[in-house]
Amino acid sequence: MTPEAPYSLENCLELDRVDPLAGFRNKFAFAASGNIHFDANSMGAMTKDAPDRVHRLLTKNWRDKSRRSWSTEDWLEKPRKLGASISHMIGANSQDVVVCDNTTINLFKIISYAWKLRGSGNAILTEAHNFPTDMHVAQGFLKFLEDLGVAGHIIKAETREQVVDKLDRNVALLYLTQTDYRSSERWDLSEMNRRAHAVDALTIWDLSHSAGALNIDLMGTGSDFAVGCGYKYLCGGPGGPAYLFINPEHQGKSWPTIAGWMGHAHWDKFSSDFEPAANVAGHLTGTPQVVANEIFSAAADIWSKVQRADVADKHQSLTETLIGILEQECSPLGVGINSPKLYQKRGGHVSFSHAGAGQVCEALVDHGLISSFRFPNSIRLGLSPLYHNHEDVWKAVQIIKDVLFQEAWQHPKYENVSM
């Protein structure tokens, strides 16, 4: 789908004309300002119907039916239904994914469960520059073990080569984020699962910066566990719940660490004695996030209508076009591409460098392009296959070019850089 250089607005419009996903764009709401929202990483776009769905839930259900909604609506089943609706996007079967809690909590649940299942090895191997909350959860879990007198340690590899080198039988868990939140460099799930299993380590993947953009095949690649954030590419709403996947091979082998009534095999029976659901649902906890789940449902209804291969093809086309136009138009203005140029090595976003990145990012907002800055000199552009098109890409690069060429970012008002 990618055009030859030189890139032009006409090329982009032609790509959009043949885009099989073009029809989904009108399911999403955009700012009246016309700003181009290239920030799928921090917060995906809102579905058009989310506000009405929430309003209906608050008034028809909470206000009018009050507690009867617990039994007449699907509030309590929603975590399993939402999991089923997005499962195909990560190559999982519908019954192996649940949507609940947040990424941090799901990471804790999975690390502690996987650690028990592995039963030998005493290290968690990860990258030193894994996303902060991922690092914190692993550190916190090991500190907890230490306080209980149980041995365990973290191995923080500085480079990807070191991750491979340090993977030996002492490693209980190989714990990685598939897409680097800064560079967008992507791990090969298949290769790393194979390497981990060769030394009996289990794999835990954070897919936060991948799902909804890449063609992820958890089952096909033999992945053991995965979690991810719902509010980035998946458009589940700011602070919305996260997801959790367990390979069926590992389900029901031990109790979940956080045992709560929604994880009970018979949660509707109000039993005092916990009996975990034998599948991934055993890792649900307490009352689901009713309102946030409704917002996520609006997006999940869309995801249930698309194939992940189509989504990935469109994402590849959008990001290759973006990189091509950025190089063509902005290389002379000090822009370098931080993300891998080879599609197979690249994750959900495209990151480019510029010496004044923080201020440039602030100036871009003022000029109609929303991106996100990552210290020290990189700007992330997150593209959604569902609501972005190639014309957006062309326009966005023209904005970047203008801001750099006019040096608009040097204005003192852009000195205060937000994250």
Place this chain on the structure above:
Amino acid sequence: MTPEAPYSLENCLELDRVDPLAGFRNKFAFAASGNIHFDANSMGAMTKDAPDRVHRLLTKNWRDKSRRSWSTEDWLEKPRKLGASISHMIGANSQDVVVCDNTTINLFKIISYAWKLRGSGNAILTEAHNFPTDMHVAQGFLKFLEDLGVAGHIIKAETREQVVDKLDRNVALLYLTQTDYRSSERWDLSEMNRRAHAVDALTIWDLSHSAGALNIDLMGTGSDFAVGCGYKYLCGGPGGPAYLFINPEHQGKSWPTIAGWMGHAHWDKFSSDFEPAANVAGHLTGTPQVVANEIFSAAADIWSKVQRADVADKHQSLTETLIGILEQECSPLGVGINSPKLYQKRGGHVSFSHAGAGQVCEALVDHGLISSFRFPNSIRLGLSPLYHNHEDVWKAVQIIKDVLFQEAWQHPKYENVSM
């Protein structure tokens, strides 16, 4: 404030005329049907401005400002702000409470943290008929310890006397729900904290069926830890986040079990190495529930304007009136009061028994009164000091009386009983 029997509608109207909290009723939204909503236990009422606040957040923030809202709005500080807004309702200082996650997860965080702090004793003492999710969390935590080779067990006392009897030096944690979710029997925080501390045990209180109704003084009674649900009397919205309190004496003594970036001492710095906030905020986890927090904020804005003694006085008056009228009007119709009649022994709700309770509860909905059924023969009436008045109480009992007197509940359509 309580009238002498016989009770009358006139008595009730007089009590409402002198009610200092009467003005708060118009801050809440009620069903157009005019149903009386006596179900503060499963779901408190909606504030009138919740739908507009949520709509504004979705459109002005998520849609229009997108990721900039993370830095320009108070989304990331909300868990601490909400904690401060409700802290006085449980007798805590503003900096010692946070609102986050759900009750189940907060119970797990607190049990595991308190267990480490106690450092000796190997049992968690609780009631056998504590709320199901409370039981599950304790069982799950002990199973986790067992799987790691660490000894620990649960003591499930069948009666309140047995709880007192079994409290000895082997008990690490005394773990109780202040108000029994069925009978509404109330524990005396002060007495039980004293008894626990006499054997060096730490106390964990679940206040889900107490906060927003009773005069709770966590600091004054020397309580160690507390958690509770936000969506019952506190009106935080269905599935909204829960709260967590740690006595300052116990803060910063160890790492939180679930370490996440919002619990970092410098969460805004994106550091890879976890350093827990030294106070209760260290127990925050990942991204806050942005939309649910906005709904809770609408209620918290109201809580911040009331004194807990006024709230408790009104609640006492409402529930004493309810018991009095129920006895006066419905005793001959097979109604018995399940909850303690002495106010000091009673928690947030009033529970009454009837042989056909399940069907009666269904019939009451059809006749304009929403209550909740608890197996086998009890009906719970949850009264809110902020939005109920004595006239509601009079009307509600007339509905109960009619349904029982006419035997309307015997109709086959009420055979399907929901929880």
